Amino acid sequence: MLPVNDRIHWKEWDHAYLWHPFTQMQEWLAEDPLIIERAEGNYLIDSQGNRYFDGVSSLWCNVHGHGRPEIVEAIRNQLELLDHTTMLGLTNVPATVLAKRLVEVAPKGLQRMFYSDSGATAVEIALKMAFEYWQLRGDSGRDLFVSLEGSYHGDTIGAMSVGYSETFHRRYRRLLFPCLRINPPHVYRYYRRESPEDALAHALEEAERTLNENQDRVAALIVEPLMQGAAGMWSHPVEYLAGLHRLCRQNNILFIADEVAVGFGRTGRLFACEHAGITPDLMCLGKGISGGVLPLAATLATEEIFSAFLGGYEEYKTFFHGHTYTGNPLACAAAIASLDILTNILLYNKIQILIKLSEELLSRFQEFNYVTDIRQWGLMAGIELAEDVAGRRPFPAGQRIGKRVVLEARNHGVILRPLADVIVLMPPLSTTEDELRRLVNVTAESIQTVTQR
Ligand SMILES: *Cc1c(COP(=O)(O)O)cnc(C)c1O
DSSP, X not given: OOOGGGGGGHHHHHHHHOOOTTOOHHHHHTSOOOOEEEEEBTEEEEXXXXXXXXXXXXXXXXXXXXXXXXXXHHHHHHHHHOSOOOSSSOOOHHHHXXXXXXXXXXXXXEEEEXXXXXXXXXXXXXXXXXXXXXXXXXXXXXXXXXXXXXXXXXXSHHHHXXXXXXXXXXXXXXXXXXXXXXXXXXXTTTOTTSOHHHHHHHHXXXXXXXXXXXXXXXXXXXXXSSEETTTTOEEOOHHHHHHHHHHHHHHTOEEEEEOTTTTTTTTSSSSTHHHHTOOXXXXXXXXXXXXXXXXXXXXXEEHHHHHHTOSOGGGOOSOOOOOTTTTOHHHHHHHHHHHHHHHHHHHTTHHHHHHHHHHHHHGGGXXXXXXXXXXXXXXXXXXXXXXXXXXXXXXXXXXXXXXXXXXXXXXXXXEOOOBTTEEEEOOOTTOOHHHHHHHXXXXXXXXXXXXXX
């Protein structure tokens, strides 16, 4: 136990010693931090005992609520057997079992699982595997990747290179490797006066042109299937995903699915690729893989890619990559328990009911004065706010509209985290219908309060 008398110092120590991710610390230091001390199910509880609904699943990773007994039990049992050892030269039981379990439910053809510990590392690994694969096949001229405009794949150098965001990455530009970008069929951003059908056709034409023209130089295309999360919840239709996959096949280019955010039930299926009936060559998993309880990630590969790395040691075809906590037994045990629960929920269509309800509830935002776009895929949604809705002119960044909505929601017992002025709703899959209604109600009231002020 932490010393009880320390509690008066928590804020002071946070402010004195911590540097928070994606946080303007000057703003942070001027405010009282919300210190989370405990959690129960879908609720976070702060150091004063206030309860908050976890409206963004603790940054998109929590699946079954907090402290889910089956997962706690699995970790506890595993902890008594084996806490951690290495996957370099050894293997362990939960890592082995989880690999088998995941391969069984992954899109058919993904046969090999490589562990790491965050979404960004899962992406780095996929990029390196794709890049090296072509060299091992004797096709060394492939030094380019293709990605979607505005995509996000994590914050390490390779992941930043394929996932460029002006806000996040502008000062690193000279460090990043070149990447070809294609516009996804977002009517709101790129195809303003077009119908969704025309935008889809034009986006696929652009993809076809880019892939065709650079056929011999592209190692892989990477995509967040169905929903580009951190870009601001930009959804695209299944046909676009299927189309990109088809174009990669036609042009002999590898297809990497970054399912870090959309995997594990978010879209209503275990994996988003299932909606399009496709098998990527490489698939990145993170966030929800452990139920959102412990850091874990994985990159899945086809046997075709895996086998290119086989040979005598002296051929140096080994995939020379690894992280210390790769295949951590506790995280894998949590993931197995989480997968058991998830398989059950998906079987009984519980998520479909929540998705349907969430569609209904979200439609009310259409009438709001400052809501300019609503985007949803499964149990993930973004409500975009703008000062001038018709002209799609955003609020000035300094107004911190998104942040103010989130602070207002907090006063009503809901934790949210915006992406600039896009209000993100991403509740755990364990949310009840009443909790979903309350989440939407509080969000609606908070938007009204802030924009009318
Ligand atoms: C969150 C995210 C990542 C990065 O995962 P981390 O665990 O934060 O490194 C990568 N890709 C997508 C699509 C994500 O949403």
